[in-house]
Amino acid sequence: MENRNFRLGTEWNIIHYPEKPTGFGILIIGDERHFVDESKSFWLQNESKLSIIKMLKESGYTIFSSNLYGKNWGSEKAVELAQSLYQHMIRSEIINGKIHIIAEGMGALVAVKLLEKLTGQLRSIVFLNPILSLKQHLQQEKENKFFYKKLTRELEFAYQKDLDQLEKELVSIEKICPFDYGIPIKMIYVLSDTRSFSQSNLYQKLVKNEINTSYILLEKKQQLGAMIVNFFKNYEQVL
Known part of the structure; x- marks a missing residue:
């Protein structure tokens, strides 16, 4: 069996099984196109x-992943489901209790909240063109009225709050640096997405643990798999 799809609550999830498992697991948290x-x-x-x-x-x-309510934009219910998926995997599959995470784009907003909820249970994290600040992302999208209107509708639906209330909450939420948990972090920027690239230095001066950052050209994105594996392997000596 290569893959298995199953439901947790209302949301579909998928597990990808390797032919020769090492016992290490990876949670993939996708971007806004993910399903x-x-x-x-x-x-x-x-x-x-x-x-x-x-x-x-x-x-x-x-490898395991969830639909996470579609365009969740880091909502609490998406974070809670990701945490539930982790717990389900530890109970039902033969994998090490400390997992890796790959988070792309919007998925980074869920991942940074999981850093606190899964303290001691994460091995390392790779961010692909991450959106690290919802507040800054909103500011960037204001330049394009069509995309901004679409984004605000998605945010209000995901958080079940009007935009004014959400923006006020983001001011206090994003004062806290999400990366001070001592977990190895690698950020990879494929140089085709200026939105997330502009956030690449957002937390660098606040972070106590060093962040490994790479920039690759779009035509070199076939190297991503090897880059991720090489990074993860550095943090598997201690079980």
């Missing part, structure tokens, strides 16, 4: 993402 349904997922349908999945499986990783 998982009863038979497929975005990372299986997208050619570049599928190549990453294949390399991770060849390296023995058990």
Whole structure:
């Protein structure tokens, strides 16, 4: 069995099984295009993402991911579901209790909240073109009225709050640096997404633990799988 799709509550989830498992697990938290349904997922349908999945499986990783309510933009219910998925995997699959995370784009907003909720249970994190600040992302999108209007609708639906209330809350929430948990972090920026690239130095001066940052050209994105595996392998000596 290569993949298995299953439900937690209302949301579909997927597990990718390696042929020769090493016992290490990876949680993938996708961007705003990400989805998982009863038979497929975005990372299986997208050619570049599928190549990453294949390399991770060849390296023995058990990979799991969730639909996380679609365009969740880091909402608390998405974070809680991601935490529940982790707990489900530890109970039902033979994997080490300390996992790796890959978080892309919008998915970084969920990942930074998981840093606190899963303290001691995370091995390392790779961010792909992450959106690290929802407040800053909103400011950037204001330049394009169509995308800004679409984003505000998605945010109000995800958080079940009007935009004014959410913006006030973001001021206090984002004063706290999310990366001071001593977890190895790598950020990879594919140089085609100026929105997330502009956030690349957002927390650098606040972070106590060093962040490993790489920049690659769009035509070199086939190297992503190897870059991720090489980073993860550095943090698997201690079980």
